[in-house]
Amino acid sequence: MHPAILLLTDSRLPAGGHAHSGGVEQAVALGLVHDLPSLSSFLRGRLHTAGALAATLATAACTFAASPVRGEFRPDVPRPPDGSPPAGCPSHPRDLVRGEASPHPTVSGPSPVRGEVPSGGSPRSGDGTVRKGLSRASPCSASGTVRGDGVSPVGGVRFSWELLDAEADARTASPAQREAARLQGRLLLRVARRLWPSPVLDELAREVPSPHHPIALGAAAHAAGATPGDAALAAAYHAITGPATAAVRLLGLDPVAVHGILADLTPDLTALTEPARTKFPKPNGTTHPKPSGTKAPEPTDTGLLRPHDIAQPEPGATEISEPAGSRLPQPQETTQPEPAAMETPEPADAKLPKPNEIARHKPDAAGALQQAEAGLPEPRGIGTTQLSEAGLHERGGIGTPEPPEAGLHEPGGIGTFLPSTAGLHEPGGFGAAEVDGVGVPEVDGCAARGGCGCSGLAGYSADPGVEEGGWAALGAPSAPGLDLLAERHAHATVRLFVS
Amino acid sequence: MGANHDDHHHAPDGHGRALRLGVGGPVGSGKTALVAALCRALGPSLQLGVVTNDIYTTEDADFLRRAGVLDEERIAAVETGCCPHTAIRDDIAANLDAVETLEHRFGPLDLVIVESGGDNLTATFSRGLADRQIFVLDVSGGDKVPRKGGPGVTAADLLVVNKTDLAPMVGADLGVMDRDAAAVRGGRPVLFTSVRQEPAVAEVAAWVTDQVKSWRHEYA
Numbered sequence: 001m002h003p004a005i006l007l008l009t010d011s012r013l014p015a016g017g018h019a020h021s022g023g024v025e026q027a028v029a030l031g032l033v034h035d036l037p038s039l040s041s042f043l044r045g046r047l048h049t050a051g052a053l054a055a056t057l058a059t060a061a062c063t064f065a066a067s068p069v070r071g072e073f074r075p076d077v078p079r080p081p082d083g084s085p086p087a088g089c090p091s092h093p094r095d096l097v098r099g100e101a102s103p104h105p106t107v108s109g110p111s112p113v114r115g116e117v118p119s120g121g122s123p124r125s126g127d128g129t130v131r132k133g134l135s136r137a138s139p140c141s142a143s144g145t146v147r148g149d150g151v152s153p154v155g156g157v158r159f160s161w162e163l164l165d166a167e168a169d170a171r172t173a174s175p176a177q178r179e180a181a182r183l184q185g186r187l188l189l190r191v192a193r194r195l196w197p198s199p200v201l202d203e204l205a206r207e208v209p210s211p212h213h214p215i216a217l218g219a220a221a222h223a224a225g226a227t228p229g230d231a232a233l234a235a236a237y238h239a240i241t242g243p244a245t246a247a248v249r250l251l252g253l254d255p256v257a258v259h260g261i262l263a264d265l266t267p268d269l270t271a272l273t274e275p276a277r278t279k280f281p282k283p284n285g286t287t288h289p290k291p292s293g294t295k296a297p298e299p300t301d302t303g304l305l306r307p308h309d310i311a312q313p314e315p316g317a318t319e320i321s322e323p324a325g326s327r328l329p330q331p332q333e334t335t336q337p338e339p340a341a342m343e344t345p346e347p348a349d350a351k352l353p354k355p356n357e358i359a360r361h362k363p364d365a366a367g368a369l370q371q372a373e374a375g376l377p378e379p380r381g382i383g384t385t386q387l388s389e390a391g392l393h394e395r396g397g398i399g400t401p402e403p404p405e406a407g408l409h410e411p412g413g414i415g416t417f418l419p420s421t422a423g424l425h426e427p428g429g430f431g432a433a434e435v436d437g438v439g440v441p442e443v444d445g446c447a448a449r450g451g452c453g454c455s456g457l458a459g460y461s462a463d464p465g466v467e468e469g470g471w472a473a474l475g476a477p478s479a480p481g482l483d484l485l486a487e488r489h490a491h492a493t494v495r496l497f498v499s
Numbered sequence: 500m501g502a503n504h505d506d507h508h509h510a511p512d513g514h515g516r517a518l519r520l521g522v523g524g525p526v527g528s529g530k531t532a533l534v535a536a537l538c539r540a541l542g543p544s545l546q547l548g549v550v551t552n553d554i555y556t557t558e559d560a561d562f563l564r565r566a567g568v569l570d571e572e573r574i575a576a577v578e579t580g581c582c583p584h585t586a587i588r589d590d591i592a593a594n595l596d597a598v599e600t601l602e603h604r605f606g607p608l609d610l611v612i613v614e615s616g617g618d619n620l621t622a623t624f625s626r627g628l629a630d631r632q633i634f635v636l637d638v639s640g641g642d643k644v645p646r647k648g649g650p651g652v653t654a655a656d657l658l659v660v661n662k663t664d665l666a667p668m669v670g671a672d673l674g675v676m677d678r679d680a681a682a683v684r685g686g687r688p689v690l691f692t693s694v695r696q697e698p699a700v701a702e703v704a705a706w707v708t709d710q711v712k713s714w715r716h717e718y719a
């Protein structure tokens with residue numbers, strides 16, 4: 001681990017984190033977190049949802065910071081034939097923003113998706129458009145599907161920070177959480193630019209002045225010379241330590257006991273970020289996975305930061321989710337990293353995946369069966385079953401709602417803070433989304449398919465139907481764009497995390 | 500490569516920006532009333548911005564907006580969570596962000612006042628956030644307070660002892676406070692006010708005006 005990561009994760013870093021509770025304040029206000037056991041559940045659930053998402057995005061941002069494709073326009077990225085939402089999806093939020101559709105788009109057809117979206121007709125993931133207006137009003141990074149505005153009618157996508165940042169937006173359904181995440185990202189970026197002046201950070205600040213926190217974190221980690229795996233660990237760590245200390249203050253809990261909870265979660269942190277650390281053992285993007293796999297072990301090409309792998313590894317299910325001929329290696333390669341291989345890239349980190357943890361990643365027939373029974377085309381992202389087990393009361397998103405007025409007490413904050421276990425994967429998740437203040441009615445597609453983008457980990461499915469139901473319906477950035485990133489510059493992390 | 504100047508992430512030095520004046524002090528000592536009075540006194544001659552700090556609310560900002568002492572858009576509220584002193588001393592990011600946002604929107608400004616949340620005697624502003632700071636006490640805490648010292652009392656550029664009209668009622672000896680404050684402040688000024696009785700706060704306003712002038716002279 002690069003020492004700079006210690007600075008980036010230190011609560012004393014003057015980046016404004018002390019004012020945020022990571023959602024625990026609202027949980028306390030609702031009586032959902034009131035003692036050590038309930039806090040433990042909250043933190044475990046948060047780590048495996050918001051933490052995993054943040055780690056994923058931080059990894060992607062850190063690799064993107066070193067990627068030569070930044071700013072590159074790719075006109076060959078496909079888009080839907082007519083630029084309209086895929087069948088079965090509500091009107092595109094873009095249209096809402098542009099005032100070309102009813103503010104309350106109707107769902108064309110009964111309860112779309114749920115396995116019914118045709119996958120062959122339209123290009124994967126709909127268009128190449130960064131949806132607009134969820135929280136910002138800057139020009140589309142991707143273009144081509146918005147006709148009549150002078151943009152290429154052919155389609156295309158520009159690999160930009162905005163595009164990556166939009167990934168975070170699309171996975172953070174709560175406006176309050178997006179706002180909080182952006183505030184924290186802006187403050188972190190401010191500090192990082194002072195500590196590690198870098199053209200990349202300047203570029204990020206120009207392009208997205210208020211990036212989501214994990215985007216800023218990943219970029220800062222890069223500027224500081226740390227690895228994407230470091231960034232992943234920092235993001236996951238950040239996701240639980242903030243709420244933990246907030247709970248100490250809010251509830252007067254024994255701080256040692258609370259740190260005991262955090263200590264108990266360290267194996268989860270290790271497992272959650274192990275793929276990122278093994279896949280990107282060196283900083284500066286110099287270790288793009290090589291097909292031959294010369295020095296770095298290539299065991300973790302799948303499921304990077306897939307929390308369900310921790311609790312219920314299911315490489316079988318992974319197989320299901322990944323179409324034949326995809327760029328993904330076979331699950332067997334990925335889920336059983338060999339300890340010896342792990343040691344080669346970075347001895348210090350190599351100690352992290354302990355044998356017992358590796359064992360936990362071995363194929364688990366029961367887990368696969370569970371997935372199969374659920375009738376889902378892929379592992380259900382964060383894992384609905386884990387939500388139940390964890391008693392997760394918090395929604396996805398890195399956003400750590402601010403103290404009352406600014407975040408938690410506003411409708412979006414509360415609305416996204418579901419006391420039930422249904423949270424992430426039910427339509428209400430997307431129902432909470434807004435586009436320029438206009439609520440987007442339930443988008444059944446992604447949710448019903450387990451491809452709920454708001455949770456962050458399932459939005460990108462290898463199944464085209466899910467992609468279109470989820471991403472395109474929310475106006476999220478193009479999956480092909482990210483896929484291209486993945487193919488070319490190791491951004492497989494993003495795609496694979498969320499597959 | 501330094502910070503860009505095409506956005507509002509300023510370099511930390513003082514060139515090309517407003518003087519940042521911190522106003523701190525214990526809960527209820529009259530910080531917000533003093534800030535309102537300064538806005539009234541200085542608003543006609545200076546371009547002002549105000550940042551308030553409260554724990555969970557925007558109480559102080561709302562007070563100032565209601566008071567109508569300043570265009571309400573020039574009053575920004577920072578919510579500090581559980582740690583008011585942290586937000587002005589250890590982790591100033593949110594306040595810096597608010598200050599720079601004000602300057603970005605309304606600049607060039609002459610003066611940005613940052614009012615801390617009510618705190619205790621140890622609260623001081625980071626020099627990374629405030630170029631000058633006023634610490635506000637009131638007499639009702641007892642005339643022993645200046646003698647107790649603490650960084651706010653000893654190190655603030657200006658110590659204001661407010662609510663002097665209450666001194667007879669709480670048995671506070673203003674002479675003792677003046678003497679004790681002088682003893683621990685190494686010659687830095689102390690001013691006695693009753694903002695309620697003298698809302699013009701002429702002496703404090705004059706001190707602030709002098710600070711703005713010297714700031715301009717140094718960094719214009």
